[in-house]
Amino acid sequence: MVSVIVVHTWDDSQRRAFDKFANDLLGLAKGGKLPQGLQLKEVFLAKGKNLAVCRWEADSLDHLLQVASSMKPTWKIEAYEVSQAY
Numbered sequence: 001m002v003s004v005i006v007v008h009t010w011d012d013s014q015r016r017a018f019d020k021f022a023n024d025l026l027g028l029a030k031g032g033k034l035p036q037g038l039q040l041k042e043v044f045l046a047k048g049k050n051l052a053v054c055r056w057e058a059d060s061l062d063h064l065l066q067v068a069s070s071m072k073p074t075w076k077i078e079a080y081e082v083s084q085a086y
Helices: 012-030 061-070
Strands: 002-009 038-045 051-058 076-082
Touching (some): 012 038, 051 061, 061 076
């Protein structure tokens, strides 16, 4: 398993699409219905900004990105494999 940070940024016209994506994703996570090999650990929303950061445990970065792209996001997504430094 790898730790992954995913950064979502969107403009105001994409807000509804992002909210639907986030609600669908959180529903899957809370219901234990995420694809095997993916665990959503934390979600942070920046106050007053169009920015969200998610922390995942995944079997691979590629698998996480494949699943994310299947949900057809229309905003910018950046994903990075990370290690805890502190």
